[in-house]
Amino acid sequence: MSSIAISANSLTRYFGNTPVVRQVSFDIPTGTVTGLLGLNGAGKSTLIKMLMGLLAPTRGSCSVLGVDSTLLTPSTRARIGYTIEGHFAYGRMTVRESEQFQSDSFPKWNPTLFQNTIERFGIRPAARIRTLSRGQRAGVSIALTLSSDPELLILDDPALGLDPVSRRALNETILEFMEAGVHTVLLSSHLLDDIERVTDRVLVMVDGRILVNSSVSAFLERVSIWTCESGDEPRQLPCIPGLIHAYRTGRRLTMAVVDVDEESEAAMVRIGGSSLTRSDSSFDESVIAYLSRSRSSQSFLTKNAAATVTL
């Protein structure tokens, strides 16, 4: 088995004149859980569709399980589990019927895994799918995907709209699937706490670009938060190396910085003087700092080179 499950190489996709995925390159090692984070519209689903061969790249290339995504055969596809946003399911069928229907297409069907998964979501096999709650429908969709025993699992926002109990069931299901150490998972999500618990690595996508590709713990340790008092309102911050995002609340200026060094600290001291203080950053603060770049890209505060994290 290849030790790289997913690979993207300068992957780019335009819709008309709009670049939606821009020069994206990354490798996802086999046996890991990777979280794909980004605002709505950042290009996550477009990226996933290209990986699955459902959209052609405008430029660049990508491969899954060592096969170019534009050349996927049905037998390679059968080794990949993919759930689309919104958990599509046949409402008229019962849970058991939909298992029957799905298992016919997959030679390696695992009925025990199916049973365990729907039990975890509190679903009765005889229930008709349209009578299920949103969380339970997600459970059926995940169970149907996992039980074909895919080597690679790609989940597009599986936690969307789930209650806390279903979220926990989803996390447990993903982790159980990973236990053998041979499966690879890529999941997109907005639930930062769940991503911190479940994943090994994170990709943070902002306006079509991957700005962070790092292990969760290294990411957290490399981002720090600095605050200071700054009275006058400068039109533009001086260049601070590694600045991810800065914002002002009243007279207080908060800056999130990656890989702070003497130069960036000196730049911040010039702004804040002795009022400058450092604190550690939590995972959600670090991610939100990156995601906020997009919302405020026209802002006077963020006018310097994108601070990228790769590890």
Add this chain to the structure above:
Amino acid sequence: MAFTIRIVAGSTAPIYRQIVDQVTRGVASGELSVGESVPSVRQLARELVINPNTVAKAYAELVDSGFLETQAGKGFFVAKRRQVYTKAERLRRIDESIDQLVNQTLALDIEPEEIVQRLLERFEKNLKPASE
């Protein structure tokens, strides 16, 4: 086993660091005694609903720093304490924390005597046997 590890997501400490800190403190306070077993990587990952690689990373660091040891096929155990750092290195490390404490003390305008008193109280509390 009475010793429980709890973690929170969204903290400034990475999850693996929270596990390392809690085991370290458990050993230091005597709540975890030498030779006692800790949950397997898989078991702790299931209990906490976290990625097993995170637990593995924490345990690897605890083995490296001499708090845990592995016995092939049997799992992880609290190790007999050995010093992995030289005296000079240990002093250097503790001096870093002391510098921080001194800076805070001056910044917050607290009398050094009061800090010393509080430190001693804190040590007493932490060194108490777990049974109390």
